Amino acid sequence: MSYAEKVVAVGVEPVQAIGDADSYITDDPGVAGADFVIIPITKGTPRVSTAGFFALDDMVVRSSTNAYAIIGKTTEWAPGSDDGALLSHQITYATYVGLKRIMAPSPGPDTPAAEFARELMQRITGDHAIEALLVRTDADQASWRRWRRVRDMCGHSRALEIALVLAGGDDDVDRWRPEPVKLVIVPSAMFVLNDAGHPVLRRSDQRIVRELTDIGAAVAVQHEGDAGRHVSYLRYLSRPTDRDTAALYSDAYRDVLQVPLQPLMDHLESDTYATFEADLPKYDAYETAIAKALLGSSSSSSSKEAPLVVVAGAGRGPLVARVLAAAARAERPVRVVALEKNPGAMVELQRRNQLEWRGAVELVFGDMRSHEPAEMADILVSELLGSFGDNELAPECMDAAVRRLLRPAGVCIPCSYAAYLAPLSSSVLHARAAQYSQAHGLETPYVVNLHAARRLAASERMWQFDHHVQHPEPMQFARQKTVEFAVDGPAVVHGFAGYFDAVLYADVRLSIRPEDHTADMHSWFPMFFPLTVPLNVEHGEGVRASVWRRCAGRRVWYEWVAETRAAASIVHNVNGHQYWIGQ
């Protein structure tokens, strides 16, 4: 199922007291059409027998018949009381009947965070830990600060999820977007009647509900009496919208952490090439750059022949096809060499050369860093860019290719590319990275289509690699940069997002920076460099990031560290001990 096809569950939280969950769910016309209800597990202050069980009369949830449709609320918990024992009994009972989810009360302004966090920790750790606990909270900034404190004390546990109660108007949703919001509760007072007399939300509140359901939250109306029309409206509001193919593709990868590809060390699979090839804006830009280069450059003066274009790292041939299209567009004859080191892709190149290119392309199997050409190229085309620009080892491969394959005044496409960094808040991604940490470690960058995340500042340029001039000596591939970000705090930095931009030729560029992203291009998602321990940033405080690109032997890797005024992270991935790129 793709993300866009996912249906958002819509529920009801009755304001009136409910005597018995089963008859409410089965008989009350007011909840017909809802997918779930949010109701207390027990009535008022229930008695627990000395033997440790509840009396039937005290229960709202009395059987497991409708458990799949119930989010069970525990009773309010008073700090310093022995309500903790009651909470325990309620959770044990809720687990026994198999409730869909259990909701803990919100930590009120007077609730000491330490006591509340300790109470929660007791439920989510140890032998009888429950998988997930919904913490109910208001959406204002003070509530977010309280939540942040409690979550820190609970070690950013993935078991804690949020049920966010909106107030309407100026809910600060940006602050909640990076948090694990699994449920949005909309009080009926937020609804207004439209011209036809139907309850609807104001435009700004519609946007908030859509944004939160879009990152995977269910939605419920808090209502007295018949909630049917509110439920239908919320279902309509959170329905999937029509998307184009590129958006559908991106949606399927929302917040999915991917290990970055290593096209130099590994041989890519045919399906991976097929995914690249679907990204037409990228190849359109290449075609334009090649056509401009053909018009702008003279072929080697010693030769009367057409310019020689070498596609280094041709894959299954999309750039070869674009060289031929650019030549036709520029009305310039060309000679084309396709160089590739992946034996599987070589078979596809032969097939296309026979069927599509009528043998016009010279195919060469080899490594661009060691290939000995019979003739130097006028134009060298390659696409070895990763999400952080140089993380697929474009510098190492292209510097060698420029020296060995390109004549001194030749054109290299791309001629330069740069890496960018921005601080990122996303407890969702951080929790996922922590989940993978046994396999890959938390000191590993990922490629991810960022969605449940908030960028805390504009991206800053880290470094650049240039291939327009041939350097007399091989390039220095190591880099280091420290940048300062003015963060819109208070916020939590869970890591950094990495981006790149590239100049293909003259004014033809590619970019995945949010500030100037190439329209509709979808084959590169940003990089995510997690911090092992997230850093809190207060209002007016900045964040400093230092990143190194280091190289030794046949390995290249990144190390990174973050600092605020009050705290600092560890230096991540020292000596590439968790993540490296192989040459």
Ligand SMILES: C[S@@+](CC[C@H](N)C(=O)[O-])C[C@H]1O[C@@H](n2cnc3c(N)ncnc32)[C@H](O)[C@@H]1O
């Ligand atoms: C990111 S893919 C791009 C492939 C193709 N140009 C496209 O757009 O679909 C990079 C390609 O370069 C090839 N490659 C990487 N390093 C190479 C090297 N040193 N020599 C030759 N080919 C290389 C990989 O096998 C892969 O096919």
